[in-house]
Amino acid sequence: MAGIDGSIITNPKVWEASGHVSSFIDYFVINKKTKEKMKMDKHELEKIKNNKDFEINGEFNPMFTTNVGPTLADSTKVYLRPETAQLIFADFKDAWENARLKLPGGIAQVGKAFRNEISPREFIFRCREFEQMEIEYFIEKGMKCPYIDEIKGVEMQIYNEEMQKSNQIPKKMKVLDALKKGIIKTDWHAYWMALEYTWFISLGANPDKFRARQHTSEERSHYASDTWDLEYEFPMGWRELQGFANRSDYDLSQHQKFSAKNLTIQNEEGKKVLPHVVCEPSLGVERAFLVFMLDAYELDKKRENVVLHLDPKLAPYKAAIFPLVSKGEMFEFSREIFKDLKEEFNIFFDKSGSIGRRYARQDEIGTPYCITVDEESIKEKTITIRNRDSTKQIKVKISQVKDTLRKLINDETPFEEAGKLVKTRVKEK
Numbered sequence: 001m002a003g004i005d006g007s008i009i010t011n012p013k014v015w016e017a018s019g020h021v022s023s024f025i026d027y028f029v030i031n032k033k034t035k036e037k038m039k040m041d042k043h044e045l046e047k048i049k050n051n052k053d054f055e056i057n058g059e060f061n062p063m064f065t066t067n068v069g070p071t072l073a074d075s076t077k078v079y080l081r082p083e084t085a086q087l088i089f090a091d092f093k094d095a096w097e098n099a100r101l102k103l104p105g106g107i108a109q110v111g112k113a114f115r116n117e118i119s120p121r122e123f124i125f126r127c128r129e130f131e132q133m134e135i136e137y138f139i140e141k142g143m144k145c146p147y148i149d150e151i152k153g154v155e156m157q158i159y160n161e162e163m164q165k166s167n168q169i170p171k172k173m174k175v176l177d178a179l180k181k182g183i184i185k186t187d188w189h190a191y192w193m194a195l196e197y198t199w200f201i202s203l204g205a206n207p208d209k210f211r212a213r214q215h216t217s218e219e220r221s222h223y224a225s226d227t228w229d230l231e232y233e234f235p236m237g238w239r240e241l242q243g244f245a246n247r248s249d250y251d252l253s254q255h256q257k258f259s260a261k262n263l264t265i266q267n268e269e270g271k272k273v274l275p276h277v278v279c280e281p282s283l284g285v286e287r288a289f290l291v292f293m294l295d296a297y298e299l300d301k302k303r304e305n306v307v308l309h310l311d312p313k314l315a316p317y318k319a320a321i322f323p324l325v326s327k328g329e330m331f332e333f334s335r336e337i338f339k340d341l342k343e344e345f346n347i348f349f350d351k352s353g354s355i356g357r358r359y360a361r362q363d364e365i366g367t368p369y370c371i372t373v374d375e376e377s378i379k380e381k382t383i384t385i386r387n388r389d390s391t392k393q394i395k396v397k398i399s400q401v402k403d404t405l406r407k408l409i410n411d412e413t414p415f416e417e418a419g420k421l422v423k424t425r426v427k428e429k
């Protein structure tokens with residue numbers, strides 16, 4: 001897999017080739033009763049077409065336009081990219097050859113995308129300016145997934161087209177069984193959906209709130225032969241978190257046609273082939289962020305403050321350091337530890353307020369570990385580390401703090417075994 005950083009403004013022909021200029025169409029719909037303004041796609045429009053409560057107020061293309069150079073004319077009109085994916089196709093050959101990739105292989109991009117959404121709302125679920133993380137995974141047509149054993153044992157809720165059309169409810173099953181039974185059609189779709197789902201779960205998201213839903217034939221995009229969404233049960237209902245489209249060789253063929261450039265590459269046998277994208281995992285950073293925040297958030301009634309149970313790998317600060325006294329030897333001592341840890345981790349230093357207050361502030365922003373420095377620290381050369389979730393405390397030698405923190409963040413050691421458990425040496429409140 002290689003990464004690229006494509007441009008936000010590019011030759012408008014790229015968006016003609018991809019079909020965005022002609023087919024990226026939303027409908028502006030108003031709910032006459034609630035006055036709510038919303039966008040709908042063709043498929044959603046079908047469902048409300050005979051409902052008198054809705055007024056269809058025309059169609060529009062959600063791509064933002066601007067002009068390049070000093071003249072405002074049709075000939076200088078360009079678009080802000082509405083997705084990162086197309087730049088991967090447009091830059092495909094350069095990226096592939098420079099990174100010396102081989103089939104099967106992927107090109108990934110993280111970056112801004114822009115869509116003129118009618119109603120950006122539901123916190124950061126729908127924005128006009130957002131960040132995408134997209135992978136185009138290329139294979140030679142018919143190539144099997146050599147990594148399929150990696151998802152052995154992964155179970156998730158599956159909801160294919162047939163289940164939806166026959167009014168069944170989603171079924172929890174092994175992804176590999178769904179593949180064997182033909183519920184999921186390709187091993188690549190099974191592999192990528194299981195992998196991405198496992199990524200969310202490994203970082204603390206709630207597995208019961210996820211399901212893989214197949215697009216019905218009516219809702220599938222023009223370029224896709226099969227599409228699944230990883231959906232999450234947000235407070236406003238089940239919504240798309242990430243899409244997985246089988247785009248076949250649609251995009252590379254289109255870019256080849258519009259650019260008149262040969263985009264074939266050599267396979268292992270030296271034959272020229274135009275690769276197929278059998279699965280395009282496409283995730284919005286804001287929606288992923290929202291999922292982690294929702295699953296981490298707890299208003300702890302006993303502590304009387306919010307505790308954000310973020311996985312330590314996601315937490316913005318890995319630890320905070322509190323000197324019990326804000327000046328003199330104890331302060332200098334804690335600054336030394338702070339400077340040392342800062343070389344490797346993002347660390348917060350807080351010398352103000354009671355220790356209980358300082359714990360609460362860190363709980364609220366999800367800092368998993370708080371390190372306190374007191375008289376014993378100077379005498380014994382030890383500090384205490386407090387666990388955000390259990391509030392348990394361990395005593396650790398100063399010479400081992402960096403190592404211990406690294407192991408805790410990487411989940412290589414249980415907290416209780418990372419040092420000597422102590423009875424709250426430093427009080428909570």
Ligand code: ATP
Pocket residue numbers: 083115117124125126127128130131132240241242243282283284285286287
């Ligand atoms: P929706 O149906 O919710 O508008 P979409 O099907 O148009 O989404 P895609 O074109 O498949 O979305 O985009 C891929 C991913 O980018 C989505 O799964 C989502 O995570 C993210 N995304 C798309 N539009 C937005 C937006 N307006 N704000 C935030 N994230 C978005």
